[in-house]
Amino acid sequence: MTAAVEFACVSRHFGPVTAPIKAVDGVDLTIAEGAFFAMLGPSGSGKTTCLRLISGFETPTSGQIRIFGQDVSQTPPHLRNVNTVFQDYALFPHMNVRDNVAYGLMVKGMGRAARYGRADEMLSLVKLDEYGDRKPGQLSGGQRQRVALARALVNEPRVLLLDEPLGALDLKLREAMQDELKALQKRLGITFVFVTHDQHEALSMADSLAVFNDGRIAQIGTPEQIYAQPRTRFVADFVGSSNVLPPAMTAALGGPAKWASLRPESMYLSASGPISGTVTALRYLGSGTRVVLRVGEADVAALVPTGAPVPQIGSASAFAFAPGALHVMEGE
Amino acid sequence: MLSDRPSALLKISAMAGLLFLHLPILLIFLYAFTTEERTYAFPPPGLTTEWFAAAWARPDIWEALSLSLRVAFIATLLAMILGTLVSAAMSRAKFFGREQISLLILLPIALPGVITGISLRSAFGIMDIPFSTLTIILGHATFCIVIVYNNAVARFRRLSGGVMEASADLGANAFQTFWHILLPNLGTALLAGGMLAFALSFDEVIVTTFTAGQQATLPIWMLEELIRPRQRPVTNVVAMVVFGATVLPILLAYYLTRNGSETAGAGK
């Protein structure tokens, strides 16, 4: 099976050659056909630039991009079978919703009746049957988001790019849309490339994900791999509320002298240690209580499930962790 | 507690201000119908419509009117083409000296008319261009471009680059994007800019005085006519025409941009 999207050492630099801004820097990437692929990373890490490289609005400074095995370096955006749901939706303000959705078919020369029929199908797919005659300005944020989705899907792209499509929505709507998007992707079998800086969103929705940092991929893998076996401190920090242990501490806990990560939920109270210190903070989270322990120079957080006894702030306390929970990281 | 209702004093002074501004216009209309030919005696001794016929029969008025219309039309057309192109370039490209050029484009409207007039006059003189309809048109085009440019640039700014990328993303080529996305969004702004430019050109006096040879546009004709105490109410009839030809486009432009800004803002 050919990959949907492949990056071969792709870079995109902006600004002067002497002091370039390395928005994307030597990225290798393979996105399988039909996958729900997430790009996760902090602001400015190059996620949008990567999407724009796929859609054709940026050209790589170096490296090669292939879409379904075909080199697209010479293909302008309007000839790529890739569609985008833009972060700000970019709906056409002077057209009603139906014309917005039918736009991709219109520019291909499809007749009015046929394209309106297709547009209405797409609108019912995103549950907006009644809204065809409205202008985008008369819709709520969530509704606009769905119109943008319907408009991008009407061309039956083989790859759909979504740039933080849920960023502008409130939490409840966001969660509802996450489920809908995931279901839609499964149903249509289209490859989704989904950009987000919300780690929960990336972990819960993606089949596979790439963590970006400073224009480079810090780690790529399944959500389970990224969560349980972060390769670097950056990934461990960014992806979860995990403890990052310095080499000395890892060594003291029986590992090699390297940075390691330790999940708070894998720790439990145990009088014999091996991690002991003073409790400095408690945070009740509903399903449990997060206990922050001062161990020498470092802070270590542990999750005590609700129902179990919780130590007092200021008291000395000791924790043990499940065997195998200490993950030693390969990178820095 | 402060009342929302304006005080009587405020109302009266506002009324007085409005009357002061607009009564003279009404007077112009009134004197177009007076039977007194030499002085503007108030109240007019009698009312008549004979001056309309008199104006109709005067070839010099027709000449001036036709010149004014021609100049306004061509200057506006020129301004719409050049103004749109410049605004497109300014809002899409980033290049060295962009700010400076934008200032240069805006300058003619800020410059006093006499300066524009004198500089154009000496430029035409140096280049040995004889004064003609063409020189008037060029003079008017300098400030008409600014009007169109300003309107178009404001609309370009509101039209986020996103929608044009969205259009290309959905498979539209450059021409389709221009036709289906850019033009409908720019259309009312261009029309409004064009109408304002037309109105400005139609009643322009200062630059015209410097760039016209023996020809008289309608406003210049009126200025000359006021000095001669002959058939005075004819001037008033012409003033009514000028009023109609300038006020209507400006009002229309106002309504067009008002609606335009509503739809454009709603898309955000």
Ligand SMILES: Nc1ncnc2c1ncn2[C@@H]1O[C@H](COP(=O)(O)OP(=O)(O)OP(=O)(O)O)[C@@H](O)[C@H]1O
């Ligand atoms: N056209 C450009 N010119 C110069 N620098 C750019 C350009 N586009 C992006 N950059 C820079 O490249 C870097 C990556 O930008 P990018 O938009 O890809 O980040 P991002 O990961 O999408 O961030 P966010 O989460 O904030 O959207 C940033 O430092 C940005 O300033």
Ligand SMILES: [Mg+2]
């Ligand atoms: Mg971005």
